[in-house]
Amino acid sequence: MLKDVVAVVYDGVGAFGLGVVSEVFGYDRSDDGLPSYDFAVVAERPGAVRTDTGLQILPEHGLDRMATADLVCVLGWEHGAAMPSEALLQGLRDTVARGGRVMSHCSGAFVVAESGLLDGRTVATHWRNAAELARRYPAVTVDPDVLYVDDDPIFSSAGTAAGIDTCLHLLRREHGAAVANAVARRMVVPPHRDGGQTQFMTAAVPEVDDTSxxxxxxxxxxxxxxxxxxxxxxxxxxxxxxxxxxxxxxxxxxxxxxxxxxxxxxxxxxxxxxxxxxxxxxxxxxxxxxxxxxxxxxxxxxxxxxxxxxxxxxxxxxxxxxx
Incomplete structure (x- = not known):
């Protein structure tokens, strides 16, 4: 049963993604008869971390807090070719090995892929990152169209608001549709969205010589x-x-x-x-x-x-x- 949830942050982490998992798993709705979770934000070194929008957060826990988590949320990774630490990667492997789950949001898929947990699996990421993710990790099948992928115990979501879809999907799996729908109503979001990322893409304009x-x-x-x-x-x-x-x-x-x-x-x-x-x-x-x-x-x-x-x-x- 999903009870203990951890969000991993680092300098440049996506503020929106952190807000999503904090809203879904960190907000106490027990007065409404809804599940509550032991939620923690962790970093490799506790202390000030700056998000992608310049906000500072102060995670109190180190990566050792992952050891008890039922779900580890890996948020947007905006460090390009830089590799996540081996301590973080091993923490993700250990989570799955003891029966926990890992969820990536947007470019957080690069971190999970680097751990090897996505080899032979299908993953979602933001459509702008899909080609690069597929190039770097040929053992991973990247689906650029979907909002999220449930490849239990690995869950992955596309960009920004698709993190909400993924979190609600996890609630639906764990607690049933009634709970997921109730949380969605509290958040004033649809409990389920039709379609995939394709509807959010801008049509490509071919580069053709203006004089031709x-x-x-x-x-x-x-x-x-x-x-x-x-x-x-x-x-x-x-x-x-x-x-x-x-x-x-x-x-x-x-x-x-x-x-x-x-x-x-x-x-x-x-x-x-x-x-x-x-x-x-x-x-x-x-x-x-x-x-x-x-x-x-x-x-x-x-x-x-x-x-x-x-x-x-x-x-x-x-x-x-x-x-």
């Missing part, structure tokens, strides 16, 4: 996504054969024309869902995806959620006018 005909074609295509665009027409506008156009297009963008157009259309649909009150059918038409069914299919595959759920998450209180 291909650049002009891409700009024109982005302005005309609602019409039927084929490779032949795009090639013609670029004054190339279809075969030559496809070769130049892939060299410039890293993608096929079809895949690029689909990505642009889904991005346009995201923008319309965020900023307008158009029906899903009309969003599908204006983004060039044709029908609501087609939009839902591609949205689920590329964004990891439905258009309606995406709109609920991202649309602001006021809607922009649509021409």
């Amino acid at each position: 005909r291909l650049r002009d074609t891409l700009v024109w295509a982005q302005e005309n996504l609602d019409v039927d665009l084929g490779v032949e027409e795009l090639a013609s506008r670029s004054l190339m054969s279809s075969r030559s156009f496809a070769r130049h297009f892939r060299a410039a963008t890293g993608s096929s024309p079809h895949a690029w157009l689909l990505a642009q259309r889904v991005t346009r649909a995201q923008h319309l869902l965020e900023t307008t009150d158009l029906s899903v059918d009309e969003v599908a038409r204006r983004s060039g995806l044709g029908t609501a069914t087609t939009l839902r299919h591609h949205f689920a595959r590329r964004v990891g959620t439905s258009p309606q759920a995406y709109r609920r998450t991202f649309r602001g209180g006021r809607l922009a006018p649509v021409g």
Whole structure:
């Protein structure tokens, strides 16, 4: 049973991640009939630690406090190529060896990976860190799309608010949905979020020479996504054969024309869902995806959620006018 929780901090630790685990595991809600935990913040050397936002905290415990923990939370590691200490890495191994659990938040996954505990496992981290994590630790499977991964006894979360999702998931596993939902209500957050990190990524803009005909074609295509665009027409506008156009297009963008157009259309649909009150059918038409069914299919595959759920998450209180 989860009773003893430790958060590991170091200079540059993510303040938000520390706030999340402190709120979930360090706040006493026993008056409401909810579980309470023996929660501690630990550092390699007790004393002042500065967070990534410049706040100073004063952990009172050293790494030896990890010895009794049921769960060790490894928070964001912002030290680039610098390696965590062997004492910390061994502490994580010992935690798992005696039946405890380890949870990483955001770039804290680099620390857990360095310990070897992620070898042969799947892990989540912030999508911006995913490629580097995979490059450094080829024995680890990095999933850049999900909000968190439950590979018990290792739990990992993506960036920032995904730490909340992971903590609530742990509560749900340990104490059931009623407890997780009650804590979520107290925190004024959803007990479960649809989709994954893909819905939070910014669409990549290909680096194409500003003076090239291909650049002009891409700009024109982005302005005309609602019409039927084929490779032949795009090639013609670029004054190339279809075969030559496809070769130049892939060299410039890293993608096929079809895949690029689909990505642009889904991005346009995201923008319309965020900023307008158009029906899903009309969003599908204006983004060039044709029908609501087609939009839902591609949205689920590329964004990891439905258009309606995406709109609920991202649309602001006021809607922009649509021409």
